[in-house]
Amino acid sequence: MKKFIPKKSVNLSAWYNQIVLAADLADYGSAKGTMIFKPYGYAIWELIQEHMNKLIKAKGVENAYFPLFIPESLLNREKKHFKGFSPELAVVTIGGGKELKERLIVRPTSETIIYQAYSKWVQSYRDLPILINQWCNVVRWEKRTYPFLRTSEFLWQEGHTAHATHAEARAMTKWAMAMYTKTYEEYFAIPGYVGKKSRAETFPGADTSLTYEALMPSGKALQSCTSHDLGQNFSQPFNISFLDQQGKTQFAWQTSWGLSTRSIGGLILVHGDDQGLRLPPELAPVQVIILPIKLDSKILEFCRGLFNVLDQEKIRVKIDERDDERVGYKINKWELKGVPLRLEVGE
Amino acid sequence: MKKFIPKKSVNLSAWYNQIVLAADLADYGSAKGTMIFKPYGYAIWELIQEHMNKLIKAKGVENAYFPLFIPESLLNREKKHFKGFSPELAVVTIGGGKELKERLIVRPTSETIIYQAYSKWVQSYRDLPILINQWCNVVRWEKRTYPFLRTSEFLWQEGHTAHATHAEARAMTKWAMAMYTKTYEEYFAIPGYVGKKSRAETFPGADTSLTYEALMPSGKALQSCTSHDLGQNFSQPFNISFLDQQGKTQFAWQTSWGLSTRSIGGLILVHGDDQGLRLPPELAPVQVIILPIKLDSKILEFCRGLFNVLDQEKIRVKIDERDDERVGYKINKWELKGVPLRLEVGE
Structure with missing residues (x-):
């Protein structure tokens, strides 16, 4: 996109x-x-x-x-x-x-x-x-x-x-x-x-x-x-x-x-820049996006653990678990949305 | 009033x-x-x-x-x-x-x-x-x-x-x-x-x-x-x-x-009743009103201590320190406003 x-x-x-x-x-x-x-x-x-x-x-x-x-x-x-x-x-x-x-x-x-x-x-x-x-x-x-x-x-x-x-x-x-x-x-x-x-x-x-x-x-x-x-x-x-x-x-x-x-x-x-938005952490609706590289249960479990730690610290965090978008597309999407920190989780 | x-x-x-x-x-x-x-x-x-x-x-x-x-x-x-x-x-x-x-x-x-x-x-x-x-x-x-x-x-x-x-x-x-x-x-x-x-x-x-x-x-x-x-x-x-x-x-x-x-x-x-509003604690803008009976320094100091304790508990609390209204008037006023709890502090 x-x-x-x-x-x-x-x-x-x-x-x-x-x-x-x-x-x-x-x-x-x-x-x-x-x-x-x-x-x-x-x-x-x-x-x-x-x-x-x-x-x-x-x-x-x-x-x-x-x-x-x-x-x-x-x-x-x-x-x-x-x-x-x-x-x-x-x-x-x-x-x-x-x-x-x-x-x-x-x-x-x-x-x-x-x-x-x-x-x-x-x-x-x-x-x-x-x-x-x-x-x-x-x-x-x-x-x-x-x-x-x-x-x-x-x-x-x-x-x-x-x-x-x-x-x-x-x-x-x-x-x-x-x-x-x-x-x-x-x-x-x-x-x-x-x-x-x-x-x-x-x-x-x-x-x-x-x-x-x-x-x-x-x-x-x-x-x-x-x-x-x-x-x-x-x-x-x-x-x-x-x-x-x-x-x-x-x-x-x-x-x-x-x-x-x-x-x-x-x-x-x-x-903003050529990659999309860049939102400062204080005004970013999502401060951290967690991106499982594969949607397998071990990786997802780890992601959820990560989510809980950050969520407890009141950081606005989200996991992108959509199964109808490829990883490359998701990386682009969250870059475009200007999320300050992206955590890609693989094996 | x-x-x-x-x-x-x-x-x-x-x-x-x-x-x-x-x-x-x-x-x-x-x-x-x-x-x-x-x-x-x-x-x-x-x-x-x-x-x-x-x-x-x-x-x-x-x-x-x-x-x-x-x-x-x-x-x-x-x-x-x-x-x-x-x-x-x-x-x-x-x-x-x-x-x-x-x-x-x-x-x-x-x-x-x-x-x-x-x-x-x-x-x-x-x-x-x-x-x-x-x-x-x-x-x-x-x-x-x-x-x-x-x-x-x-x-x-x-x-x-x-x-x-x-x-x-x-x-x-x-x-x-x-x-x-x-x-x-x-x-x-x-x-x-x-x-x-x-x-x-x-x-x-x-x-x-x-x-x-x-x-x-x-x-x-x-x-x-x-x-x-x-x-x-x-x-x-x-x-x-x-x-x-x-x-x-x-x-x-x-x-x-x-x-x-x-x-x-x-x-x-x-x-509400004949005395005025009655606001449930969850929706009361002021949950506790502290009313010093006299505005002398000892009483006011005690009121401020009380304020701090309640304020730290995230209770919506206020001290009525106005010097142009009598105590009776203030009691009526806060009753009319339906504050759930009124603390009158005297000697």
Whole structure:
């Protein structure tokens, strides 16, 4: 099967599209620009979630879930934000068989719908900070799509915090970027450059946007996640205000920060080679593949012993016992899938 | 705060709506019929996911993710299924600023979009069974809504399997129902009745639907999850066919099964009482709350020692050190939140 895949060094984008399918990471969806996360690809996302949830919860940020649909008037309330997203919105106009009085936007990001809620929840400085994260799907209508890298629907986490002071909010954006840096360096094994986005590339509605940019084999940088200082750009139109310790009304200072399944696209691009994927151990759904050279009972028994030892150490291990594929094919297959360690067991 | 909540025994539905808000489980969303899962409510869902993922993965079922949007033609392909869902669909008609050529349905359930993919993935009996589950959001337009129990958008898991024989598929629906029974009995602590849905209540497109029905305080049964034997009702219109061991073309036999955030509504209704929620230990985000009667350093030190002992045992424990609430208020608050064990520490 490998021979059908173009070489990474020769045609990067053809290689990318083929490897995603051949390694069983993903498939194309029926609706334009959407993709299916197949189990092997989704398992990488689950590992990312597992690692990041530990870091996020250790900071005291709690997971929650906010609605998919945003009433148009709400999105419209912060003008720069609305303008930034309006070319890529998916809009629900019919619900329960009837034309809706107010159109609903499928969330392209959740600032507006979340901050509408925060305005109800925050009254006094005692209610701050609010530290919330959500894992969800978002939709941005894209003209040209590539699996993982750019799809009309993708998965991500979005952190949304509200603070009593600007200094505290700024510290939060820095914490978020440090958390992403740790994630990229230790789990993705992808070095990067942390910097401030140019004015033109700043998130619509943000004062400043921090980004982790990683160098791709094309020579271009991939925006791998972002952390935004929103200032009071949302707290004013959404009226997220509180009584401070002196009894004075203040507007909250806010941040948002996100990392999406696009990160898996970067992972594929950076580490893959002409033999296929190469997954770093922390994000490999299968860390060790055991390959019996013959399927005879002595060899299989040894393989199972090996499996048990590794499994007890909480290593993600699998035995390939299929009897309808030759060994050479299996070697190729697991190379293609980028499993970090392959143990071939013969006599 | 408790005094504002109606008694469960007097006005069940008023009690329910109030307790959901007062215990900080959820809030109302801005779009009609939607809800916000606040951190305390969402944490219950995360615990349900954690327990169920273990059972699901142990069976060899893998998690994946399929697109949110279903092209209308696809949903239409199984007539009974389409008719069953058509009154409650949310429809996207605009994408990227333009009217869409084909309208997109926001998934009310994913049989059609998943089985379209299965038809590509299945060629030979070697490709079966396919055992896939997804955790996602779905939308069903509802006229009357209650938080958790009936909302236009809700969260769930949906398992979708395809098999070479009907016997195998039927065994799968039974496994799923046994898995749900274990989940309800051991984690929710809610006994129930497993049975077959009447013809009128069978899932649109299924041959038979199994259900776990739990008795609610109203005297009515709550459909708490379902497991469907889909026969070949989808594999025929979607052409999920395979060459069997004799080289003959066959249609696959399929199942689907789901449990949603509605289950949290059942949890609240069954266990709650006039004092508030009562959460079973397995699903309680906080299992033990430590309440220092005075916030002096000796008591706080003792509380922290206690915290460390319990925390090391992986018990979900918290100390309430707020200095702006009186002890009586705190006792009420944690009773309302249904924490299984409260440790009050005085001198």
